[in-house]
Amino acid sequence: MKNQIFLLALALLASATTAHGRAKSEPHPGASAFLNELAKEAKADRHQKQIWRDLLHDAKYQDSVIKAITRPAEKTKPWKEYRPIFMTETRISEGAKFLNANRELLEQVTAETGVPAEIIVAIIGVETSYGKITGTYRVLDALTTLSFYYPPREPFFRGELKRYLQLSPHLPAPLDELKGSYAGAMGWGQFMPTSFHNWAMDGDGDDKIDLWSSKPDIFYSIANYFVAHGWEKGQPVCDRAEVASDAERPQLNSTEPLHTVGTLAAMGYAVNNPGLDLYRPATMLELDGAEGLETWLTYQNFYVISRYNRSPLYSMAVHQLSQEIAKRAGGPA
Secondary structure (H helix, E strand, O other): HHHHHHHHHHHHHHOOOOOOOEEEEOOOOHHHHHHHHHHHOOOOOOOHHHHHHHHHOOOOOOOHHHHHHHHHOOOOOOOOHHHHOOOOHHHHHHHHHOOOOOOOOHHHHHHOOOOOHHHHHHHHHHOOOOOOOOOEEEHHHHHHHHHHHHHHHHHHHHHHHHHHOOOOHHHHOOOOOOOOOOOOOOOOOOOHHHHHHHHOOOOOOOOOOOOOOOOOHHHHHHHHHHHHHHOOOOOOOOEEEEEEOOOOOOOOOOOOOOHHHHHHHHHEEEEEEOOOOOOEEEEEEEEEEEEEEEEEEEEHHHHHHHHOOOOOHHHHHHHHHHHHHHHHHHOOO
């Protein structure tokens, strides 16, 4: 019932907009209070506050953004249905071509950060099909719409809008021109503004961070995200496990490695990875595969991939895609 009332309110709001998509009364409900709060937090002067006010006044309510984010979530797909979405011949072959075309730069990034080139390429492949699909919404419109017209996640998106409005010195274009996803994610790696602020890098030294067209910026930023979240250079991501008939089920908490390889082996989950440290932190993951139940031990690097997207299916898709890309490209960069 509450959801119906919320959607009805959104419909009424949309009908009250002008042909340009802006409400007739004020630009956005609560905009003044939001600006006052932002100015106080950022210790901004009147001139800066007026710039932000003008930007918010120009921001257009986008009904399609609300429809996209309130679309009934599909039942979580099992691994046997999720995997084929990303493990396609096109995505693998294009990933291999992309890696080879950018091998020199990727090798440089890998040498400096320890993050494998194929992982960087797989992230770009999964997120934006190697930079081809980065979003068509003005980031300003998407974040403003979600900040003022989507109460369920208002605090989160208002925080992202605040951060976005303060990114202008580092961006390759004005705030009212940049395009992204309906949720405000930006560039080939789909960074939200807070992630952009915290981890995006100027890889080409031009004093701007361009995640839309500068490959050095894009590659270094994705790698830096992984390093900042604890990527372990040269260490495994996961291993398929053999399960004993009397295996004891371990405590699980999504992708966080709560146990060790040795502890899980003693509980009945063994992996064929000679030299693997028995004290390496690990957890167990079960996936409903095309040929039945798959059991995996996942490690710190798997957990790091999940910081990009919390779904363990996403992490496994990135990992397996990266492996296939490396094989097709003739080996890692």
